[in-house]
């Protein structure tokens with residue numbers, strides 16, 4: 344697993360613009376290398392802001408959007424089209440504006456979909472979706488992910504893995520139904536840490552003073568069970584993209 348690298352941008356707006364440029368380049372490079380790029384999206388203010396910036400970028404059209412596989416790292420288990428769903432927000436921010444192939448957009452099921460209110464069944468189905476195109480490069484049944492985007496919550500959650508829960512401890516399954524979340528909505532679906540760690544690159548993106556403590560704890564070696572973001576690492580690269588307030592409690596190296 345890679346060691347975390349930290350990049351601090353001057354403002355949240357700059358972070359979103361710079362991360363968008365980085366994401367476009369990552370997708371274009373992956374397509375040059377193997378035809379299809381595979382991206383795992385996140386919800387949250389920063390993650391959605393990055394997608395908005397991708398949409399606004401003149402370089403957006405350098406991407407062959409029909410050959411991008413889109414997945415989600417987590418989902419708020421709500422009805423289809425609910426404005427709080429990560430999928431809905433990502434579609435409004437970017438996916439509705441670019442010619443993605445609907446067959447390559449792999450959303451997690453809504454709470455009024457074919458699994459009804461059974462988040463565990465919806466999670467098991469998503470695990471099957473991931474397993475059908477699993478990469479042989481890892482021993483875990485998920486596709487090759489070129490880049491997996493994550494946010495960080497005030498208590499250190501990432502994707503929908505919250506501290507001191509069975510879900511952050513999950514070692515076998517790739518996707519779990521998450522219940523009794525401290526942040527609304529209470530029911531979610533999430534990739535697990537083993538699935539996240541199968542990605543080539545993991546980018547954790549966050550802004551604001553409320554994130555300073557969990558960011559410092561994660562980078563200071565906290566246990567993933569206490570600060571789930573600490574356990575999110577990419578095989579080739581782990582990148583923390585921060586604004587100065589989110590970075591403000593990181594101890595300066597001596």
Ligand SMILES: O=C1O[C@H](COP(=O)(O)O)[C@@H](O)[C@H](O)[C@H]1O
Nearest residue numbers: 385386387388389494495496502
């Ligand atoms: O609920 C969620 O929150 C986190 C962090 O969001 P933020 O708005 O504090 O940046 C996000 O990473 C996750 O995908 C989402 O479901």
